[in-house]
Amino acid sequence: MFWSLVSLLVLALVVRGIVFAVRWFVAWLGRGKPIQRAAEDRELPQEVRDAARELDYYYRLKGYRELIGKPLKLSRAQLSLLAQRERVVRDDRVDHMRIGWYQVVILFIVGSVGGLLLEQLWMFVTLGLTEGRYGLVWGPFSPLYGVGAVLLTLISLQLRRKKAKWWMVFLVSMVVGGLLEQLTGWGMETLMGAVSWDYTSVPGCITKWVAWPFLFFWGALGLIWANVITPWLLGLIGEPTTRRQVIFVLILAAYLSLDVFMTLACFTRRAERDEGIPPKNEFEVWVDKNFSNQFMSHRFENMVIEGHGK
Template sequence: MLFILASLIALIFVAWLVVRGFANAFYFFARWLSGGEKLDAETTLSVSGKLHSTKKEREQYLDVLHIGWYQVVILFVGGSMAGLLLEEIWMLVTAGLTESRVGLVWGPFSPLYGTGTVLLTVICYWLRRRHVSNLVVFLVSACIGGILEQVTGWGMLTFFHTQSWSYAHLPDHITEFVAWRFLFFWGLLGLAWCRFVMPRALYHIGEPTSRRQAIFITLISVYVVADVCMTVACFTRATARDAGVSPHNAFEEWVDTHYSNEFISARFQNMSVHVEGTK
């Protein structure tokens, strides 16, 4: 008993050190990105004022903020990683499963959550500026989540014959990819995001003030686009291989060599592949 307790304390301490180390590394990296050559004096002054502003001034800043590519990229990447982490923790706690639940071939990303983060931010930011009620935010967020799950699930099954989740076994399912309980969770998530997380997230993301930040986000954007395109190419070839279609060019041969069915099975462990002509 004492050994188990000591091991648990040691594990918590190690986890705390790891989290603190990552936090410090992120802090110093963010400080470095904000340094260097500034983009322009106007942007620098606006951010300087934002950092030293009162709550009222912060709200005024958010009221005139226009969400652009800089904020969208950060929200997508952050949402993809945070959503993946929360999903894996949820599966570990509720089902005792430890498996890779990523959605792209490179990096720890789940684009479903990244897209959901961006959509919730854009729409909830629009709702916030119109001072709608919590009920409206809840219902709109639930609809966003349901539509996103339905379109993503249907698209994966229709175009790539793959499936990452199914709610058909749940008594409250609406379609194979949408269930009432998860619409409720999407609504709560959107409400919490709109009222508490989103204003602070957008406030701290702010605007790019240095060329380092602009270059870094541009590189991240290129990486994410390449990641998505390669993932589509991999699943397109996987579907073609299952149908007995040979590669037509050197790129498809390269994909078949480096991103085989074995790679896909190991990488996307929660995904099932439906081969045409089978059940």
């Protein structure tokens, strides 16, 4: 019992340390040399100007009260009003944000990691499975979810700006999700000889990689993504303000590009090894040595590669 409590305490300290380190690093990135961007010249709606003015007053007052040692205490109604004002300002900023490679890279990473964790949690809760659901040879990434996050964000942002009805968002999300699963599943089997999922035994199956239950899931996810996740996530990501932020995301993009390239190379060599094709150069020799069939089967536990089980 004693050591269990000690372990929990150590775990809590480690988590707290990680959170502190992440916050410090994000703050450090924001303190780099500023970059200049062309500001959009537009007239802010009166509601947004009023909300921004109230928020500015609140944060100034909060800082002053903390400085004199008398922290500001708000009632539940005041906190609710404050959150509403923050949403007004955030939604206006997000609806007029210029989406570029910077946001796309971060969205891909967040979607890849978050989707992987949710899928593994779902498999554990529903089936008791603890197998890895990784999609790349390095890192906790599932590119299907990363691409899905990027597409859903870009499309839902356009639908938000056009004030699309909820049913339109639902239908568009169904189509996007279905096409993504179809193209990804077909591409993996055709180009890489790998099968990561198979819906042929699922009621409502349309193709090997598309089924009605999952289309409805994509539709529901699209609604949540458009109305909740997109404004929150893009508001959190924002736009780069320092060179440190740009360089860091460039490094992440380069790493992901290398990860994708190595994954394709490893699957290609796996298929060639199964066909008895020897390596043609030093790079393929290195791939065979470091990414053997055993490694591939252990890394991609949920996949069937070239029709062979694990």
